[in-house]
Amino acid sequence: xxxxxxxxxxxxxxxxxxxxxxxxxxxxxxxxxxxxxxxxxxxxxxxx
Amino acid sequence: xxxxxxxxxxxxxxxxxxxxxxxxxxxxxxxxxxxxxxxxxxxxxxxxxxxxxxxxxxxxxxxxxxxxxxxxxxxxxxxxxxxxxxxxxxxxxxxxxxxxxxxxxxxxxxxxxxxxxxxxxxxxxxxxxxxxxxxxxxxxxxxxxxxxxxxxxxxxxxxxxx
Numbered sequence: 001x002x003x004x005x006x007x008x009x010x011x012x013x014x015x016x017x018x019x020x021x022x023x024x025x026x027x028x029x030x031x032x033x034x035x036x037x038x039x040x041x042x043x044x045x046x047x048x
Numbered sequence: 049x050x051x052x053x054x055x056x057x058x059x060x061x062x063x064x065x066x067x068x069x070x071x072x073x074x075x076x077x078x079x080x081x082x083x084x085x086x087x088x089x090x091x092x093x094x095x096x097x098x099x100x101x102x103x104x105x106x107x108x109x110x111x112x113x114x115x116x117x118x119x120x121x122x123x124x125x126x127x128x129x130x131x132x133x134x135x136x137x138x139x140x141x142x143x144x145x146x147x148x149x150x151x152x153x154x155x156x157x158x159x160x161x162x163x164x165x166x167x168x169x170x171x172x173x174x175x176x177x178x179x180x181x182x183x184x185x186x187x188x189x190x191x192x193x194x195x196x197x198x199x200x201x202x203x204x205x206x207x208x209x210x
Contacts, residue, residue, distance in 0.1 A: 005155065006175050009179075012180050012181055014179075032083070041073050042063035044062035048055075048057075048127050
């Protein structure tokens, strides 16, 4: 790291909804990676 | 400096790109497809921060098993982030996955990626939210012309998300 990363302390209660949002996203990602959820890939224009 | 010749072609995923969600993909030489997504992340910020309305959350993952070690993957992801910021002028936020205890490692990875492409044209800010039980690393990248950049991390509203 090129500099110290600032840390902000928050209570576990404040973080709970945040953690839930992250967990929900992670759960979806895990299901996609495992093949449980199929992602519809439709090739469009080249982007990069 | 980013070696653009050593990257994969990235295509728009027409099946998932809509109003507030941009999705792209590329397929590696080992036939693994990676999804790269940008979704509006204004819900992470205080509602009074109007400038935060165009910040997009970034995600990426392979469809199925991860590809073999392949440096072209990282470079392709970097290229896509760079193109997204350049094309839309939207800042991006990444909330590092903490489920496997590697959140800070991922923050470092983004830091290394940033060093590869920033070249003075982009700004980056990182912060760790620490609860008594875990650390949640977050980073924001934007164009160096973004005059609101220094506000963004202070405008995160962690008290009502979800």
